[in-house]
Amino acid sequence: MSTIKEPSFRESVDLMFNRAVALMDLPPGLEEKIRVCNATYTVRFGVRLRGEIKTFTGYRSVHSEHMEPVKGGIRFAMGVNQDEVEALAALMTYKCALVEAPFGGSKGGLRIDPRQYDEHELERITRRFAYELAKRDLIHPSQNVPAPDMGTGEREMAWMADQYARMNTTDINARACVTGKPLNAGGIAGRVEATGRGVQYALQEFFREPLDIQKAGLSGSLDGKRVIVQGLGNVGYHAAKFLSEEDGCKIIGVIERDGALFSPDGIDVDAVQQWLAKNGGVSGFPDATYTENGAAILEEDCDILIPAALEGVINLGNADNIKAPLIIEAANGPITAGADNILRKKGTVIIPDMYANAGGVTVSYFEWVKNLSHIRFGRMQRRQEEARHQLVVDELEQISAALGGQYKLTDGFKQKYLRGAGELELVRSGLDDTMRIAYQSMRDVWHSRDDVEDLRTAAYLVSIEKVAASYRAKGL
Numbered sequence: 459m460s461t462i463k464e465p466s467f468r469e470s471v472d473l474m475f476n477r478a479v480a481l482m483d484l485p486p487g488l489e490e491k492i493r494v495c496n497a498t499y500t501v502r503f504g505v506r507l508r509g510e511i512k513t514f515t516g517y518r519s520v521h522s523e524h525m526e527p528v529k530g531g532i533r534f535a536m537g538v539n540q541d542e543v544e545a546l547a548a549l550m551t552y553k554c555a556l557v558e559a560p561f562g563g564s565k566g567g568l569r570i571d572p573r574q575y576d577e578h579e580l581e582r583i584t585r586r587f588a589y590e591l592a593k594r595d596l597i598h599p600s601q602n603v604p605a606p607d608m609g610t611g612e613r614e615m616a617w618m619a620d621q622y623a624r625m626n627t628t629d630i631n632a633r634a635c636v637t638g639k640p641l642n643a644g645g646i647a648g649r650v651e652a653t654g655r656g657v658q659y660a661l662q663e664f665f666r667e668p669l670d671i672q673k674a675g676l677s678g679s680l681d682g683k684r685v686i687v688q689g690l691g692n693v694g695y696h697a698a699k700f701l702s703e704e705d706g707c708k709i710i711g712v713i714e715r716d717g718a719l720f721s722p723d724g725i726d727v728d729a730v731q732q733w734l735a736k737n738g739g740v741s742g743f744p745d746a747t748y749t750e751n752g753a754a755i756l757e758e759d760c761d762i763l764i765p766a767a768l769e770g771v772i773n774l775g776n777a778d779n780i781k782a783p784l785i786i787e788a789a790n791g792p793i794t795a796g797a798d799n800i801l802r803k804k805g806t807v808i809i810p811d812m813y814a815n816a817g818g819v820t821v822s823y824f825e826w827v828k829n830l831s832h833i834r835f836g837r838m839q840r841r842q843e844e845a846r847h848q849l850v851v852d853e854l855e856q857i858s859a860a861l862g863g864q865y866k867l868t869d870g871f872k873q874k875y876l877r878g879a880g881e882l883e884l885v886r887s888g889l890d891d892t893m894r895i896a897y898q899s900m901r902d903v904w905h906s907r908d909d910v911e912d913l914r915t916a917a918y919l920v921s922i923e924k925v926a927a928s929y930r931a932k933g934l
């Protein structure tokens with residue numbers, strides 16, 4: 459174990475930022491302006507629960523307002539603190555710039571263990587927190603638009619949106635005040651799966667590039683790759699499910715709060731998720747070997763490691779032992795700056811968080827646009843598209859008949875071709891396009907500059923350049 463001090467999460471983000479700006483030619487004042495967090499609001503509020511007043515502490519941090527609204531999730535966890543929300547808000551700025559979502563960066567959190575409260579209690583706490591934020595325009599369709607993060611999901615977003623609407627009864631765009639809402643409360647198809655889906659699209663794009671595969675010391679396609687995932691929550695579950703069901707990956711390890719499951723033959727992700735939901739942990743799951751020391755499984759031999767739970771899990775203490783040649787950061791900040799140096803020197807390829815988990819904010823962007831336009835994606839075009847495709851199919855069938863009928867369109871083809879795109883297809887297409895373009899923008903920098911060793915630095919270079927351009931255009 460190294461004796462070098464491990465930086466905090468925010469220091470880690472700053473160190474990575476500094477490494478990138480050292481390769482740029484920004485005026486020092488602008489560099490500092492982009493790096494610092496603009497403001498962090500701390501609120502303490504009381505809620506009467508079980509006959510006594512309980513005080514909660516929450517934060518909403520705004521990192522950069524070069525574009526507004528600012529955007530970023532709200533986390534419910536005991537570990538929430540100012541350092542963490544500021545680091546996460548900074549990552550949001552760079553993430554939005556990288557995937558061209560027109561937002562500044564923000565993040566929020568409430569120090570709470572949501573598992574200690576029933577649904578009714580959680581609703582009262584969430585509404586009260588939302589009230590405190592909305593009162594100060596820290597929830598607002600054109601100022602600050604939260605989304606789900608660890609410990610929150612559709613349910614909490616619906617409460618927050620409703621709370622905002624109650625406080626702003628004449629705001630026609632009230633639904634655009636938060637994203638990640640359920641479909642029946644102004645949400646969008648494909649938002650729940652979006653971050654995990656984005657991780658899948660990111661890996662698919664990586665595996666389209668032979669040079670990048672080779673850099674990671676791997677070969678072939680995603681098919682058959684051995685994957686270990688940490689955290690089977692929203693992001694980890696969807697990533698593992700899609701990679702195993704659609705790309706042929708084998709999930710050999712699943713790490714959760716209470717330990718880890720390991721099986722070289724592959725683990726059924728849905729079965730583990732159901733077990734987890736029922737039993738609150740992975741221990742006792744019958745079809746894999748259980749280990750209480752979950753972190754040890756991070757060090758197992760595999761092709762792709764997907765940390766999808768917490769920050770700082772790969773650190774100075776274990777970086778030397780990590781065997782995975784390719785790590786995709788589905789969580790925010792899972793690798794500390796010190797560990798990043800060690801892994802880079804070893805040649806480990808890291809697909810960085812600001813890109814890897816940008817699927818969530820990308821589809822949140824689509825949801826926000828849907829809310830502001832007050833119409834579901836695909837509603838105007840779908841049937842017209844189907845009618846035009848029908849014309850082509852009819853014509854081809856006539857030609858086929860004229861040729862004696864030996865060339866026939868298959869039913870499978872007709873079924874797929876005739877179906878017009880609904881909202882889900884459009885959202886997935888927009889997400890796939892975003893992930894491909896953003897990957898290529900990082901990759902171009904990675905391969906074209908001798909002084910850029912890794913994808914993370916490349917990602918910072920691309921995004922900082924965009925943020926700087928936006929400040930310059932504003933005349934700052």
Ligand code: NAD
Nearest residue numbers: 607608609653689690691692693714715767789790815818
């Ligand atoms: P979640 O609450 O749905 O899931 C987190 C999972 O991690 C849970 O299953 C939890 O039991 C597990 N976990 C907690 N502590 C653990 C530990 N010490 N070891 C192993 N597992 C542990 O959260 P989520 O929304 O999936 O978020 C996970 C990560 O992804 C976070 O870093 C978050 O910031 C990031 N992220 C989430 C989204 C999103 O859309 N939800 C978007 C971008 C980034």
